[in-house]
Amino acid sequence: xxxxKNEFTVPYYESDVTGNIKLPSLFNIALQLSGEQGAxxxxxxxxxxxxxxxxxxxxxxxxxxxxxPVFNETMTIETFAKTYNKFFCYRxxxxxxxxxDELLKISSTWVLIDVDTRKVAHVEDEIVAPxxxxxxxxxxxxxxxxxxxxxxxxxxxxxxxxxxxxQNGHVNNSKYLDWMIDMLDFDFLSTHVPQKIYLKYAKEVLxxxxxxxxxxxxxxxxxxxxxxxxxxxxxxIIWRKNDDL
Amino acid sequence: xxxxKNEFTVPYYESDVTGNIKLPSLFNIALQLSGEQGAxxxxxxxxxxxxxxxxxxxxxxxxxxxxxPVFNETMTIETFAKTYNKFFCYRxxxxxxxxxDELLKISSTWVLIDVDTRKVAHVEDEIVAPxxxxxxxxxxxxxxxxxxxxxxxxxxxxxxxxxxxxQNGHVNNSKYLDWMIDMLDFDFLSTHVPQKIYLKYAKEVLxxxxxxxxxxxxxxxxxxxxxxxxxxxxxxIIWRKNDDL
Numbered sequence: 500x501x502x503x504k505n506e507f508t509v510p511y512y513e514s515d516v517t518g519n520i521k522l523p524s525l526f527n528i529a530l531q532l533s534g535e536q537g538a539x540x541x542x543x544x545x546x547x548x549x550x551x552x553x554x555x556x557x558x559x560x561x562x563x564x565x566x567x568p569v570f571n572e573t574m575t576i577e578t579f580a581k582t583y584n585k586f587f588c589y590r591x592x593x594x595x596x597x598x599x600d601e602l603l604k605i606s607s608t609w610v611l612i613d614v615d616t617r618k619v620a621h622v623e624d625e626i627v628a629p630x631x632x633x634x635x636x637x638x639x640x641x642x643x644x645x646x647x648x649x650x651x652x653x654x655x656x657x658x659x660x661x662x663x664x665x666q667n668g669h670v671n672n673s674k675y676l677d678w679m680i681d682m683l684d685f686d687f688l689s690t691h692v693p694q695k696i697y698l699k700y701a702k703e704v705l706x707x708x709x710x711x712x713x714x715x716x717x718x719x720x721x722x723x724x725x726x727x728x729x730x731x732x733x734x735x736i737i738w739r740k741n742d743d744l
Numbered sequence: 745x746x747x748x749k750n751e752f753t754v755p756y757y758e759s760d761v762t763g764n765i766k767l768p769s770l771f772n773i774a775l776q777l778s779g780e781q782g783a784x785x786x787x788x789x790x791x792x793x794x795x796x797x798x799x800x801x802x803x804x805x806x807x808x809x810x811x812x813p814v815f816n817e818t819m820t821i822e823t824f825a826k827t828y829n830k831f832f833c834y835r836x837x838x839x840x841x842x843x844x845d846e847l848l849k850i851s852s853t854w855v856l857i858d859v860d861t862r863k864v865a866h867v868e869d870e871i872v873a874p875x876x877x878x879x880x881x882x883x884x885x886x887x888x889x890x891x892x893x894x895x896x897x898x899x900x901x902x903x904x905x906x907x908x909x910x911q912n913g914h915v916n917n918s919k920y921l922d923w924m925i926d927m928l929d930f931d932f933l934s935t936h937v938p939q940k941i942y943l944k945y946a947k948e949v950l951x952x953x954x955x956x957x958x959x960x961x962x963x964x965x966x967x968x969x970x971x972x973x974x975x976x977x978x979x980x981i982i983w984r985k986n987d988d989l
Binding site (some may be wrong): 510511512514515516518521522523527530531534570655658660661662664665666668671673677680681683685688689706707 | 815926
């Protein structure tokens with residue numbers, strides 16, 4: 500298992516009104532790092548597309564947060580491809596503070612899809628071999644999401660914007676979280692931080708549609724759905740009061 | 745005049761479906777750099793707030809673009825505070841490709857406002873002295889924007905999101921451009937690149953409101969307004985066909 504590390508300093512525009520890093524930025528930065536590791540190991544997105552016509556898609560995230568990184572903080576992020584089976588690759592990202600304390604950990608589940616058919620492909624050994632991750636037989640069971648009730652606490656429609664689309668030709672996976680947390684109001688978001696995030700992608704969103712974001716807030720837990728004609732994504736977030744305020 | 749330089753590599757999440765850098769990211773990166781220069785010269789935003797209760801606001805941008813930076817490209821960005829007068833500071837940002845070619849230049853106009861009253865303050869010599877920029881008497885005349893006609897080509901309302909708000913407590917200035925370019929459709933944006941951008945901020949936008957973005961497209965020129973009860977921002981963009989496609 501090869502570990503790849505890099506440092507990252509939180510810029511002004513990736514931090515929110517409280518000075519904490521924006522939640523979608525966590526995923527952006529993480530994916531940037533796994534892209535860097537792929538490039539170093541000659542398994543860039545370009546390589547995977549050229550050799551197999553496949554592209555990587557994250558289908559699930561689980562995040563454990565001790566403390567969110569803040570504006571101007573320099574952290575070290577470590578990532579490694581842990582294990583894989585016929586269809587899924589499991590990769591962790593661990594964010595460390597300068598003193599070595601763990602800030603947060605993202606566990607992620609990836610699949611390869613065919614660029615043209617958009618169907619899930621087998622994980623070929625040749626594609627993942629350089630990462631030296633362990634091949635396993637079992638499929639790791641993800642979080643079980645509960646459905647929202649009929650009357651959500653909040654719902655709103657969002658047009659997909661040009662800048663929501665990435666080079667994969669679909670809405671970038673960090674944007675879903677933007678639509679989700681926008682269901683919570685300013686008072687809640689400026690006084691709470693997440694301690695646990697479960698996020699699952701069911702179906703990609705393309706340009707030209709309007710998505711519906713719905714959420715139900717129960718105490719310090721929020722349940723989220725992103726919908727078009729289908730269910731596109733689900734999330735559950737466990738929040739806590741922001742002690743630093 | 746002190747020049748500050750830094751390198752920046754365009755990450756995946758700051759690039760659009762064509763691989764070009766997202767336009768709002770240009771301004772985010774630029775402002776990150778002037779923030780770095782301020783910190784080095786002991787004139788960070790924290791210093792300015794602690795000593796004067798002032799904060800910096802960009803009121804105008806003019807951008808000349810030869811070529812947009814692309815995903816994974818490493819560029820060098822140079823910034824310097826050129827001149828200032830009683831109310832305005834003028835700062836340039838020049839983006840260079842690795843071979844030294846100029847990619848683009850952002851000229852910007854800044855004011856200091858009082859954090860509590862939100863009123864424009866005098867530029868005190870003590871605040872800007874470390875930048876070694878020239879004090880001038882005259883006020884540089886900005887671009888003259890023409891008003892939109894009554895029937896825009898496109899208009900849409902946007903709710904301000906929690907993550908649109910920055911540590912200044914208002915909508916971050918890069919977000920206006922997001923709302924503006926979202927007026928242009930996918931076909932246009934994926935086949936055109938800007939060669940000139942004029943952007944002017946008239947009034948800050950706070951959380952909890954809905955803004956209206958309106959645009960008029962005339963050939964390869966687009967005219968933009970962001971409105972609440974007042975006019976909040978205006979822009980004009982001159983586009984050209986993207987030769988690289």
